[in-house]
Structures are given as structure tokens and as C-alpha cells.
Amino acid sequence: MWTSKRRLREERDDLRAQLDRMRERAETAERNVKTEQFARNTMARQCAEKDAANTRLQGRVRHLTELLASRGEQGDAETRRLKTRLENMRATVRKYRKDMDGQTRLIRSQQGLLDRLYGLDTPAVAEGENWQQRRHDRMPGVTL
Numbered sequence: 001m002w003t004s005k006r007r008l009r010e011e012r013d014d015l016r017a018q019l020d021r022m023r024e025r026a027e028t029a030e031r032n033v034k035t036e037q038f039a040r041n042t043m044a045r046q047c048a049e050k051d052a053a054n055t056r057l058q059g060r061v062r063h064l065t066e067l068l069a070s071r072g073e074q075g076d077a078e079t080r081r082l083k084t085r086l087e088n089m090r091a092t093v094r095k096y097r098k099d100m101d102g103q104t105r106l107i108r109s110q111q112g113l114l115d116r117l118y119g120l121d122t123p124a125v126a127e128g129e130n131w132q133q134r135r136h137d138r139m140p141g142v143t144l
Helices: 003-116 125-128
Strands: none
Touching: none
């Protein structure tokens, strides 16, 4: 009698453990189903958004293609006009660069004249150009 009660108790415990495992598997399966449904819905929404964007872009491309085709000769004339303007600008830049080079040479020559006038091109001035490095009261570690 005691063995049958113990055996029945063990069977009951085994059945409860089996039921718990089956319940856990069922809950895991339900979570997996919900996750898959969410992922499927997300993918469907993203595909719909991409499809809508693609449709908009196709319409825009079609419109721009028609616009370019209608401008044909007008676009070529505009391109020629812009090329002419660009060449004119390049010529102006060349002229200004040439003028700037002349001004630079003039400034350098006038600076040389001014240096000679004030005596800044003498050997004594050239010898003294590094006087700060030879100072006796110079602070160590300071470079000028």
C-alpha cells in the first residue's frame, strides 16, 4: 500500500514536471510566434515605405527627363553662354594676376630702395640680425 502511494506520488511529480516543461515550451512557442509576427509586420511596413519612395522617385525622374527633352536647344544655348562667361572670367583673372605680379615686383623694389635709404642693407645690420640669440641676459628655454 505504501509503495503504491509512493509510486503514485512519483508519477504525479513526474507528470507535474512534464506539464511544466510542456507549459514552458508552449509559452516559448507563443513568444516566438509574436516575435515573428512583429518582424513580418515591420518588414512589410518597410517594404511599403520603400515602394512608395521608389514610386515618387520614378515620377520625379520621368518629370525631369521630360523637362530635359523639352529644353534641348535651349539647354545647349545656355551651356554655350555659360562657357563664354567662364572664359571671360578666366581672362579677367589672368589680367588681375599679371597686374598683381607687377605690383608685387614694384613693392619689392621700393622696399629695397627704402632699406638702402635707411641703411638697413649694411653689413652691420646683417650681423646683428641674430642679436637676440647672443644676448647674455636671455632666459633659457625661450626661443624667438
